[in-house]
Amino acid sequence: MRLTYPPSLKIIRVPCTGKVDIIHVLRAFEKGADGVAVVGCLEGDCHFLTGNLRARKRVEQAQKILDTIGVGGNRVKMFNLSSGEGPRFAQYAQEIYETIMELGPSPIKQPRHKKAA
């Protein structure tokens, strides 16, 4: 379908969102990511039955931690879609991109920038 979405999204492949660990999400923020999207199957349609439900819980947990440390929980979000839904993927990609653009760069990156200045 070749629908357009912003190039600032890069995809890391996992066998199931159930494999996405909270440390993976937090590591991305630690290293300076501005946002993370976890994209899994539709709820109730997980190839491994419950992987996406566990991922959702972990994303919620990550959101709390990010809120607590002041990075902002809304920088990470879970999306669910089926593999036949190209347009929806593009729509979600645009959505998270716009959310992050509104929030601006992650505060984790700021101290270093200040120093450099």
Add this chain to the structure above:
Amino acid sequence: MNIIANSEIETLEGEQGNFRVSVAHKPRFIDPLTCTGCGNCASHCPVAAVDTYNKGLQYRKATYIDYPQAIPLSFAIDQEACIGCGLCEKMCLAGAVKYEDQPSTTEIRVGSVILCPGSEEYNPGDLDHLSYGIHSNVVTSAEFERILSASGPYFGNLTRPYDRQEPKKIAWLQCVGSRDINRSKNSYCSSVCCMYAIKEAMIAKEHAHSDMDCAIFNMDIRTFGKDFEKYYNRAKDQEGVRFIKSRVHSVVPIQDSGDLALQYFDESGELREEIFDLVVLSVGLQIQPSTIDLAHKLGLELNASNFARTGTFSPVETSRPGIFVSGVFQGPKDIPESVTEASAAACAAGAPLSGARHTETRSVDLPEEQDISNEDLRIGVFVCNCGINIAGGVDTKAVTAYASELPGVAFAGINLFTCSEDSQNNMKAIIKEKRLNRVVVASCSPKTHEPIFMDTLEACGLNKYLFEMANIRNQNSWVHGGAFDAATQKAKELVRMAVSRSATLSPLHEKQIPVNKRSVVVGGGLAGMTAALGLAEQGFECVLLEKEAALGGLARRLHAAIDGTDVQAGLKDLILRVENHPKIQVLTQSLVVNFSGFKGNFTTEVLVGPGMYERKIEHGAIILATGAQEYRPEEYLYGRDERVCTQLELTDRLEQSGARDLKNVVMIQCVGSRNEDNPNCSRICCQSAVKNALHIKEQNPEATVSILYRDIRMYGLLEDYYTLARQKGVLFFRYTPEDPPRVEATAEALKVSFDDPVLGRRLQADSDLLVLSAGMRAQDTEELASVLKAPRNEEGYFLEAHVKLRPVEMSTEGMYVCGTAHSPKLIGEAVAQAKAAASRAISLLSQPYLTLSAVTASVDSDKCAACLICVRSCPHGIPRINDQGVSEIDEAMCHGCGICASECPAKAIKLNWYEDEQLMCKIDALLEEAV
């Protein structure tokens, strides 16, 4: 498997076991072996042709791929539309376009032939009263299916063709080209339309942005499949889909508005009119003329409606030995039944050929795997131009130059098409010459191309898991709208991530385990025996367990099938063949008490015979065929008045004492089905009632037979018997569950009273025999299910792994289900499913050994605290605490999702190929300079 697309059978000579098939290949004008599916030709093609896949709702090019999942995934030229401009030939960098392509013929020799030519949708163009083809807002159900699809003409936005507005009121008209001998000549029911109409209504409601009114105009709602009735109830009671009992008289466009007026008579006979925004015609299935020609050419018998003639006990065998059939060509059916029947046909077709198994198998000789454990990193990066698919959106030269500077990279090069054969050979030479020990390909999707490149590694003696892909096409050059610099930058980052991951990879080995060739079949009824024979006839040993003292199951109580087939004769023959087959061992009066192991290697413990002696059976597969029984009614004075009986009891009576003494027979449908206790339809009872009613009428034409029903579910070709019954004078009265018939016993007669919605008054029938169409109930398998850990639905029927695509497999691999243990079904359907189960089991058992995935989880026992989190979180229940007190995951059973690895608080579990380090290094590489 050799797939020959775009071809037809020209002639077929010979006999079972030795056919010569002459295959006519139509020109495709693009060589599928050279075509990489890049799409450059289509993007330059100047022609707009009608998109037949999207039902003419949009245009495509003259060079095209029918749909994204097509096999082979290569382009073709639509000769009808092509103007011969030559642009695609010039644009194709792979040189795949062949204008001079000619039709050709090849001959192949085969032992059996399976026909699955499918069907076409009925074309409602002839029905002028429905305005199809006159107004664009009257669409067929197949067109509406495309309108709803995310990959369809409107990208899944629910809009109507006329003005692209979202409809607020949609009507479905059932039985268009089905159950209609007046206009369409299709007397049969198409079986699938009620269910798809409900599905379409539900999805339309889901897609709608505001309230949507969905109305389905029908004669009967035929949701007879497994758990279908629950879906119907949900549509009706929770989602508010309206079901109107009427066949619509006319659809009249209302000038300029795009709306349509539906005129119909309601049940009381009053003419009504209602206006809808969109009308969907639920078109039926019919056999294409080309299939009829093929059948004549092959000398196959067809029935009056042009479906292949098959038998009750031989549902997939055509009239010509060695030629088998599956899918709608056998009779109208839905996806799960077509999938089941396809496996059944494979079983039947394989039986006469089992001696030739593995004689035509081709194998590849692979060099010995080289040990790289002491080598330094030597990563090779192959960047793909994919014609101009990548090169047009990304500066691949810059990416390659960038890659060559990355740590560990010993080689970086560029290919026009990395997947083409010459590039593959070139790649092999480079891997050897540069002594590469990790390979990264930056090209397209691993979903389609990873296996190809992994094979390339193996051919060079490299472990195939030392491979990583960077998707710089589907996830980059194709989707960033020509932002060249940004896409080039992203491609560099994706390559950097892939290179960094490749450095962390180590060889993984797929373990091979032996397969025990023996099977266990639980249940010695029709399905169980058929499954056992299916296995035995292909040379696989089988132990058939029956809890009763004799084989036969529920079929012992049946006399004739609706088509007149003698069930007892068929059953006797089956029992004889089972008992005399040297590969089948029958254990009657047996009880399964213990079950362990995994696919290919199970152990079942059984208590056998009156002495309950213990048997331990080692086997590779298990088939559940535990069957069902007739419900014992509590309704309508059953058991309290001897003039009340069930359909099965009536069958016995008609066999023993005939119907001469019967004057008035009343039958009540849906007793113990479609109610709160058992919400599902029992599927077979309408057929039993009509069968027995015809039997009565045959023996005693003077007798009055009245059938009180809710919906008559004479699906598929059974519809013809319903028509016949009405012709013979059997009376049908509809009742609603809110107002069921009332039965009163007097000395002279049983007085049955009910409201007739058509006459609008209460009727009373005095009957000397009241027959209850008691539904089916699954056998009590609670204990068995708990021993086998086999899931069942609320009504006690075993649950298949996937309701549509894996209808005979259970979620435990190596375990299969068939017959009425799965859901109520007729004899032919049970036989087909039994053969299907045998076929699926054989595809497991015929392998010399099983190759297990290397992507499995394993536990570091030093770190494990036996906290049980993995045991609880595994969706398949695989981890267990072993005798050393730590968690252990059987790699033969692990599905490789990685849930346990993420949940483990001690990080004692790793998932091979997706270890934490192997994922986090990608995050680190991506964000190298971000902070």
